[in-house]
Amino acid sequence: MTSDARVREAGWLATTAGVRALDDRVLVSVRGDDARTWLNGQITNDVRSTHAGDAVYALAIHVKGRVLADLFVLDRGERGLAMTLPRRNLAALLEHFERYVIMEDVELVTDEGVVLITVQGPRAKDVVVEGLEAYACDRLGQGGVDVIVPSGQRDAVLATLGERAAGIGGGVVSDEGWELARLRAARPALFADFGEHTYPQEAGLEQGAVSFQKGCYLGQEVVCMLENRGQLNRRLVAIESEAELEPGLGITDASGTKLGEITSAVRDPERARTLALGFVKRAHASAGTELTSDKGALRVTAVVASA
DSSP, X not given: OOHHHHHHHHHHHHHSOEEEEOTTEEEEEEESTTHHHHHHTTBSSOOTTOOTTOEEEEEEEOTTSOEEEEEEEEEOGGGOEEEEEESTTHHHHHHHHHHTOXXXXXXXXXXXXXXXXXXXXXXXXXXXXXXXXXXXXXXXXXXXXXXXXXXXXXXXXXXXXXXXXXXXXXXXXXHHHHHHHHHHTTOOOBTTTBSTTOOGGGGTOHHHHOOSSSOOOTTHHHHXXXXXXXXXXXXXXXXXXXXXXXXXXXXXXXXXXXXXXXXXEXXXXXXXXXXXXXXXEGGGXXXXXXXXXXXXXXXXXXXXXXX
């Protein structure tokens, strides 16, 4: 892909609408008389009183508070609740959830007969055609809609939505265009910037994915303790550099002391610099902090906070 195409697609996601198939996500229904109360006890956000058409962003976390996955819970009305889980560790997640179905009337059903397509950007709602099963799911901070469609209609619906997006100055977005838009917006990604070794607050996920007013859920004690005491050792930050950064690259201070490492990075052709996310020690996690690496100097532009 040319750099111009990547920049153009990232621009759609920020100013109009971009369309992308979420082939890395799987819809898993939560069924049974106890589905809602059970699910509310397994995830970090509150789904006790959702209504048909609602979408709630949340995390599945380990009993010790670290993140297993991020997800949206979709209220499908008479069809019940469903989670949009990552395909990459789906088997492990299902095993995790099943372990906590004790006496409840709950069944987890993976629906391979449907796929998810997302439309992101400030004009996403103008793209989604009437009749599609749609949910408000903001993935890049500019507003967005996810739709559920039968697997056999994936390509046709993707093309239709792409054409409608093109009519307002957008279109179908590649992985490269999405990644550039994501890092421009400083939005962390599962498996890249957070995961099983990360607490929600370290990656700035608590603002949008965690309820501190709901009842008990798995891992709540650790999450609430971190929130109340604020004793984080590290934070995820947005970084800019004229150097070519890459995931895994160590971040240091001027003396060479290691402070953290880069987790995601992409070259922004339009800005002639690399945009990155990375973890650094808490004392260095503030906008304007000048740091360095083996590739060259870098600057912290913001502490990540995904509302």
